[in-house]
Amino acid sequence: MSELPESVRYKAMVERIDRLPSLPEIVMRLVRVVNSPDTSADDAAELIEKDPGLTSTVLRLANSAFFGIPRTISSVTSAVVVLGFNTLRSVALSATVMEMFGEGGGAKTFRRDRFWRHSIVTAMIARNFARRNIHALMIDPESTFCAGILHDIGKLIFEEFCRDEFAAACNESRTTKRSLFCSEGAVMGVTHARIGRVLADRWALPLDLEYSIVYHHDPEAADKAREMVTLVHVADLLAHAGGVDLWDGEVAPGMWPEARSILGIDDGKWARLLEEVKQCVEKSSEFFSVVRGGE
Numbered sequence: 384m385s386e387l388p389e390s391v392r393y394k395a396m397v398e399r400i401d402r403l404p405s406l407p408e409i410v411m412r413l414v415r416v417v418n419s420p421d422t423s424a425d426d427a428a429e430l431i432e433k434d435p436g437l438t439s440t441v442l443r444l445a446n447s448a449f450f451g452i453p454r455t456i457s458s459v460t461s462a463v464v465v466l467g468f469n470t471l472r473s474v475a476l477s478a479t480v481m482e483m484f485g486e487g488g489g490a491k492t493f494r495r496d497r498f499w500r501h502s503i504v505t506a507m508i509a510r511n512f513a514r515r516n517i518h519a520l521m522i523d524p525e526s527t528f529c530a531g532i533l534h535d536i537g538k539l540i541f542e543e544f545c546r547d548e549f550a551a552a553c554n555e556s557r558t559t560k561r562s563l564f565c566s567e568g569a570v571m572g573v574t575h576a577r578i579g580r581v582l583a584d585r586w587a588l589p590l591d592l593e594y595s596i597v598y599h600h601d602p603e604a605a606d607k608a609r610e611m612v613t614l615v616h617v618a619d620l621l622a623h624a625g626g627v628d629l630w631d632g633e634v635a636p637g638m639w640p641e642a643r644s645i646l647g648i649d650d651g652k653w654a655r656l657l658e659e660v661k662q663c664v665e666k667s668s669e670f671f672s673v674v675r676g677g678e
């Protein structure tokens with residue numbers, strides 16, 4: 384029944400956000416190069432080295448405690464060899480998105496540092512889980528990291544392009560004590576997950592990243608990449624459960640009842656994962672400060 388008004392509203396919103404920045408050509412190409420099986424470390428390094436900002440971010444991060452590599456990495460080629468293509472893609476995409484949306488000045492609906500902490504912790508939890516369960520799940524851990532970094536990007540789009548409506552949704556969420564995801568639907572008629580698709584299309588993101596953005600609150604609806612989407616969904620909820628959210632007392636969105644059993648997370652594992660959230664919070668500040676310290 385509400386299909387027509389919602390789609391009209393959605394279209395109007397999409398038109399408004401038409402000025403969304405494009406992904407820089409180098410990062411676009413990096414995403415494509417990394418997806419291609421016949422790429423050498425030199426190809427990827429050559430691309431990164433075209434961008435001095437990205438080069439220094441990659442080198443700083445490769446040498447930071449975040450990766451904990453015991454020797455100094457002084458060239459992009461060694462960074463690619465040591466960290467791997469997919470990690471480089473994570474780093475390049477994360478650094479670009481963080482820079483693009485920046486910290487911004489003035490009054491904000493939410494604090495950007497809390498937003499990024501939530502995204503980085505979600506990304507780390509999801510990546511670590513994918514690494515530990517690589518044979519059972521067959522999900523690429525670094526793609527999962529990217530998905531975690533980007534999963535809530537729709538909130539930044541709202542903040543940039545629809546701030547008043549989004550602020551109303553945040554207020555509604557605070558006063559009614561329901562999740563922001565629900566309040567966005569009620570107040571704006573569009574959720575951050577759905578609006579994230581605009582960015583995924585515009586940036587031509589790979590399908591697993593697009594699906595993680597669009598379905599991370601509803602993995603049941605993902606007809607492809609469901610394991611990765613479910614993992615991002617659960618990592619997001621773990622971050623919320625560990626208090627890593629946009630504001631104190633933010634109400635977490637609901638969990639898909641089958642999510643934990645799909646990933647084989649019983650109560651004991653859940654408790655251990657919650658402990659892991661605490662460690663990830665510390666490491667997330669390292670990642671954040673290295674990436675944000677570039678300019």
Ligand SMILES: [Fe+2]
Pocket residue numbers: 534535564575576599600
């Ligand atoms: Fe979300």
Ligand SMILES: [Fe+2]
Pocket residue numbers: 501505534535619
């Ligand atoms: Fe989230």
